[in-house]
Amino acid sequence: MTILVTGATGTIGRRVVDQLARRGAALRVLVRDPAKARFPAGVAVAQGEMLDIAAMRAALSGVSTLFLLNAVAPDEVTQALVALNLAREAGITRIVYLSVIDGERFPDVPHFAGKLAVERMIEATGLNATILRPAYFMNNDAGIKDVVAGHGVYPMPIGARGLAMVEAGDIAEVAALELLRREQAPGPLPSTRINLVGPETLTGADVAAIWSAVLGHPVAYPGEDLAGFEQTLRQAMPGWMAFDMRLMAARFASEGMLPQPGDRERLTTLLGRPLRSYRDFAAGLVAAA
Incomplete structure (x- = not known):
């Protein structure tokens, strides 16, 4: 009995591997360049x-x-x-897929619409899967810490409707628990969806206030300059991806990214502990600097 983890060198995948390895799971990881991979012994x-x-x-x-x-x-x-088709060909009936929350409400955002299409394939073909639907990753903000600290501005145009931001470690732990639940079951389990959210729904102004408290000096939220956001992202990623992120930010501003009733309680019960807060995330970044 072996669990295959794809995307194993990324923010979530590496944490999933660590969670599973600590729990003694038999693991295999798919990577492009094994020479650059660093995984626990036995993987x-x-x-x-x-x-x-x-x-x-x-x-x-x-x-x-x-x-x-x-x-x-x-x-x-x-x-x-x-x-997924190759997994079906191989007779694999235990699957956990990392999708995204609110795919139905973000139909014009390419990577949201794409993940929703994959969810529909899973449903239509009768694959047995847990579909994990995370909200905005707190960890997306790790790369802007120096901007926040140095310029006193929180630059992510997340809007005023609020995002139920979730920490990557919480995502990975839920994924590991679901993988083990399916792996250890005597037979295929019914498909299910789990929204992955954090303990708070935060606006741009809320996040700026958290950074102000953590850093000990004022941090402002300048609002939603979506054109400027896209232009900045183009310096670090392809143009098509920067435009995708701009479309996502526009939906953040108009729709938000909100939890459903019971989401937080379900996750707290599943993890057996409180969800990690944005304040703890930001404080950890500052302490590690």
């Missing part, structure tokens, strides 16, 4: 990528449970559908 490494059919078939051989995480990419949907 088997399969080289390849999702559109390399031969490599995926080899990676899935002997696997009982699949964690499917694929990054935002122009061919994200194709990657996911190929991986």
